[in-house]
Amino acid sequence: MTVAGRTSRDVLIRGIRILGYAIRDEPWVFTVAVAGSVLYSLLIVASAYVVGAVVGTVVVPAFERGEAELGTVLLGAGALLAVSLGRVLGMVGRRIGAGYMQYRLQARYRRRVTRRYLELPLAWHHRHATGALLSHANSDVEAAWFPIAPLPFAVGTLVMLAAALVSLVVTDWVLALVGIAVFPALFTLNVVYSRRMAPRQARAQQMRAQVSAIAHESFDGALVVKTMGQEARETARFAAQAGELRDALIAVGRLRGLFDPMLETLPGLGTLAVLVVGAVRLGQGAVGITELVGVAFLFTVLAFPVRAIGWVLAELPRSVAGWDRLQTVLTASGEMPYGEVTLDADPGRPATLVFDRVSFSYPAGTQPAPATASGDPAPPTAEPAAPVPAPAPPEAVATGAPEPVGTPVLHEVSFTVPAGRTVALVGPTGSGKSTIASLAVRLVDPDAGTVTLDGVDLRSLTADSLATATALVPQVPFVFDDTIRENVTLGRPGITDDDVWAALRLAEADGFVAALPDGLDTVVGERGAALSGGQRQRLTLARALAGRPRLLVLDDATSAVDPRVEAAILAGLRGGRASHDAPVAATGDGRAPAASTPHGPAAPTSILVVAYRRATIALADEVVYVEHGRVVGRGTHHTLLETTPGYAALVTAYERAEAERQRERDAERSEVGA
C-alpha cells in the first residue's frame, strides 16, 4: 500500500492539474462556459432577492390595501420573468460551453492518440492488442475529460461562494468561521474519497481495456470460433472478463455510494451548525435576527451548487486514471525517425538495394500469460499507475541500440539487388524471408549492419522518398474497407484511373474488377471480406504496381493465385506480357479500357521476390537462399541446385513427391499384377 498510498495522495492535485491542461487547451470555450455559469449562479442568488423584493413591494402592499395595482403587479411578474430569461442565457452559455469543451478535448486527444498509433513502430504495435488501443481512444479519453462537464458550473459556483463568504464575514465573523469550516471538511472528505477511489478507477479502466481487447480479438477470429464450434468457450472467456469489469465497477459504485451521501450531507450539517452558533450569537446580541435568517437562507440556496464542486472532485480519480493510460501512449518512445536525404526522383530508373551484414532480432517480452489475452501494458494489480505517467518500457528501436534480449532472427545477412535485376529469396518456413522483406522497405530497422538504397542508408531517407521508391506486397494481403480505387491508390497523388486500370491489368485483377457491379467504386468490405483470397492478393499487388516503385518487394505475393494467373503476372512484371492468353477479358462496358496500358509494359524495376515456385525463381537473376536467418547460398538457380542441398530439397520437393508417388503406384500395380 505504500506506493499506492503515496501516489494516490496527490490524485486530487494531479486531477486539478489535468483540469488546468484542459483550460489551457480550450481557453475560449471555457471562458464562455464560466461566464455563463457565473451569470447563472448570480441570478440564482438574485432570484431569491427578487422574489423577496416582489413580495415586499408588490404583494404585501396589495394585500394590505386590498386592491392590486395592475402596473406594479405586472412589473413584479415581469421582473421574475426577466430573471428567468437571464438564467436561461447563462445556462445555455454554460451547458453548451461545457459540452463543446468536453467534446473538443475528447476529439483533440483522440487525434493525438491515433496520431501516435500511426507514428509508433510496429514493435510497439506488436505489444498492444488492437482492442486495448481502441479502449485508449475511446473510454480512456472519455474518462480523462469526464469532469469537464460539471467544471464550469463548479467554477461559477466558486465565484458565488466567494460572494457568499464575503457577505457572511460582513455579517458576523464567528458565523463566517463556521461556514468556512465546512470547506476544509468537504475537502478532507474528498481527499480521502479520491485516495480510495483512484486505484478502483484505474482498475475499472484497465478492465474496460481488457474487455475491449477480448471482444476485438474474438470478433476478429469469429470464423475460427465458428468453424471450431467454440462460441460457448469464447463467451465464457468474455464473461469472465466482463465479470471482472462488473466487480470493478461495483467496487467503484460502492465507494461512491458511501461517500456521495456523506458529501451531500456535509453542507447540511454546516447549516445546522450555523443555526446553533447563530442562536448563541443572537443571544449574545452579536447578530440580528434578520441577518441570521438571511445567512441560513443563503446556506440552503448554496447547498445545490456546492454539489457541483463535489461532482468535479469526485470524478477526478477517474480522470487521472484515464489520463495516465493515455500518457502511456502519448509518451511512448520509439517512433522511427526519418532522415533528410531524398533520392533524385527518377521513377523510371530502378534502384539498387544492398543488405550489408544485417542482423535483426524481434524484441522479446511479448509473452502473454497463457490462456488470457495479454493486451494491456498496465500492471495486473489494482494499483494505480505511477504518478508521473510511466512511459512504456524503454524501446531499443528508439535508440537504435540492439535489443538486449530477443529472438535473433537474422544473422549478418548480406546480398544485393542490382538495379533492374530480380533476386529471388528462397528459404524454408520461418527462415526469415518476411523479416528481410520488411527490412528492405524499412518497416523495421536492423540491430546491426545496414540496408541501403542506391547507396543511401534507409534510415537517412525521408519518409516520402522511401515510400515512393519502394513498394512491398506483404505475404498476408491487407485490404481496407474502401473502394477498389482507393485501395489501389491509397490516396497517393498522381495516380489516375487509367493508372489504376493499368496496375490492375498487370496484376491480372482487371477482369474481376470489371465484372463487379460498381467497378472501381465497389466497396470491398472490411479486410476485403467480399473478395476471394486470390482477388485480395491481386488487389494488393496492383496497389504496389500503381506507385511504379523503383524497388518492388514481393513477399510470396502470389500464393493464393492459381498457376496460370501467376505465370501471367510474372510475365507482366518482366515487361513481356505478350506470352500468355489473358484468362479473363475485360467486360465490354467500357469501364475497363481494353487498350494496352498507357505507359506500356511495367516500368523497369528492381525486384526482390520471395518465392517457392520454380517459374518464379527462374525469372530471377540471382537466388539468395536463407536458412535459420543466415544466407547459406547465393547464385543462380542451377549453381544452387548443385551446391546447396537444402535448396535443392526445397525446390525439387514436388517432383520428388510425384516421383515417389509414381513409384508407390507402380509397386502397387505390380503387386496387384503378381
Add this chain to the structure above:
Amino acid sequence: MTTTASRATAAASPRESTWRTVRRGLALSPELRTGLAGTLGLAVVSMAGRAAVPVAIQQGVDRGLRAPGGPNLDVVAAVVATTAAVLVVTTLCGYLMMRRLFTVSETALANVRVRAFRHVHNLSTLHQQAERRGSLVSRVTSDVDQITQFLQWGGVILLISLGQVVVTTVVMLVYSWQLTLVVFAAFAPAVVVIRLFQRRLAAAYGLVRQRLGAMLAAISESVVGAPVIRAYGVAGRTAARLDRTIDEQRRAQQRAIRISVTSFSTGEIAAGLALAGVVLLGVRLGVGGAIGIGELTAFLFLVTLFIQPVQIATEVLNEAQNAVAGWRRVLDVLDVVPDVADPGEQGVDLPPGPIDVRFVDVCYRYPDGPPVLVDVSVEIPAKSRVAVVGETGSGKTTFAKLLTRLMDPTAGQVLLSGVPLDRVRFASLRSRVVMVPQDGFLFDTTVAENIRFARPELTDEELEHALDELGLGDWVAGLPAGLATPVGERGEALSVGERQLVALARAYVADPDLLVLDEATSAVDPATEVRLQRTLDAVTRGRTTVTIAHRLSTAQAADEVIVVDRGRIVQRGPHEELVRDADSVYGLLYASWLEQTR
C-alpha cells in the same frame, strides 16, 4: 455490394420510441427490477433528507429564534438534534440505495454485454462481416457503458427528483390548488415541447453512438493495417481520415447537446412563467382574501422547490436519451435473427462414423451479388480424399463454406451422411466437421493454447504427441519457448507459414471426421508441405478430407479432383484421368503448374 447492403441489418432500428427501447431493455434484463421497490423506498427516504435542512431552518427560526419570549435555545437544540439524526439515517439510506442500485445494474448490464457478445458469435459470417469489428466491439463496450453511466448518475438523481416533485406538489396543493394549477399550466406547454425535443434528441444521440462505432472501426483498421500504412507512406492520409471520423463524432455530440440545451431552456422559461403567474394570480386571490401573505410567500418558495427537481429531471431525461441510444444499439444487435441458425433441440446428430457429402443442385449468391455457385451437384464418398481446384474467384471457398454450413445455399441442398445440413445440431456439426480457413487466425496466446483451442482438456504431452504424428515435433521444439511460445496478436509473432502449421495442428487435434482445408498450407515451404501432406494422409486415413489448393501437388495426391470453373463443377475424377484431356480446364491448369515447378 453485399457489405454495404447488409450493413443495414444491424443499423439503428428506425426511430423507436424511448419507452419502447426501455421496455425492451427491461424485458431483456429482468434482473434490473430485482428489489426495485426496496431501492425506490430507500431513495424516497434519502430524498427526504434533502428537505430536512430547510424544514429545520424554518422551524428553528420560527419556533426557536423568533419564539414569542425571545430566542429559545432549547427549541433550536432540539430541532438541530432531530435533524442531525434524520440526516444520519437518510445518509445511511442513500448509501444502501446506491449500493443496491449499482450492484443490480452492473450485474444486469454485465449479462447484457455477455449476451450481446454471444449473439454476435451466433450470427452468420455474412452478418458478422456486415459490420466492422471496431463497431461491433463498441456494442459490447461503450454502448453498454453508456447505460451504466446513466444509471449511476442519472438513475439516482431521476428517482430523487421525481420523489421531490411529488412531495412538493402535494404540499403546494395543500396551500392552494388554484396556484398549483397555475404552476402546472405554465409547465404544460413545456412538457409538450420537451417531448418533441426528446424525439429529436433520441435521433441525435443515436447518431452519436453510430458515429462512435464508425470512429472505432476506422481506428481499428488503421491499427491493424499499420504495416501497409507505413510501407506506403500514407500515414498522413490515414490521419486525415481518422480526424474526419473523430470530428464527425464530435459534431454529432455537439448537435445533441445543442438540442438538449434548447429543450432544457424551455423548462427554465416555464419556471419563470410559473413564478410570474403565481404572483399575478396570487395577488388577485390575496386581494379577494382567499389566501394570506404567509401562504403566498411560502408558495413562492415552494414553486422554487418544485422547479429545481423538474429541471434536473429534464436534464436527466436528456442524458437518458444518450443511454437509450446505446441500449438500442445493443438491443438491435440482439434483434438480428441469425440466418444460419442452430436447429438445436429439433436437430439431429450426425450418424457416427466417416462422413460422406452430397451437394444437390446447390446454388449460391452473396446478397446483391451475381451467382457464385450454379447447380452444383457432387458426391464425396466417405473416407475419400478430394482436392478442389480452380481459378481464383471460381467459388472454391464458397463451396467450402456451404459444406461446413457457414452459409446456407440459396437453392438446393447439402447433405452430410444423408442428413440435410441445416438439420444437424451445431454441437454435432462443429465437432465432426472442421474447416481450416484460408486466412488462418491465431489467438494472442501461446502455441499450445492455440492448438488445443477446440480441445482444452488436452495435456501438453498429448499435444506433443499429436505434433509428432504430424511431423511437426521438431519444428515446435525449435521455437524459442517451444509450445509455450507466444504467437502474438492474430499470430503475428510467427511467420505466416508457421501460423498455418499451428492452424493445421489445431484442426487436427480437434479430431474431425470431415476435414476441410482451404489453402491451409499455401505459405508453407514445399518440402515441409510435401512432408506434411504425407503424414496428414496417413493420420487422417479413414476420414473424409476436402482440400482446396492452388498447388496442384495436392491434387496429384488426392483420390479425386473436383475442378470448379466460374461457379460450376466442370470436371471430376482422379488426376491421371483428368490430365489426359490437355485442353480441359484441369489440363491447362496442370500444364501451367508443370511449367512453373520444373
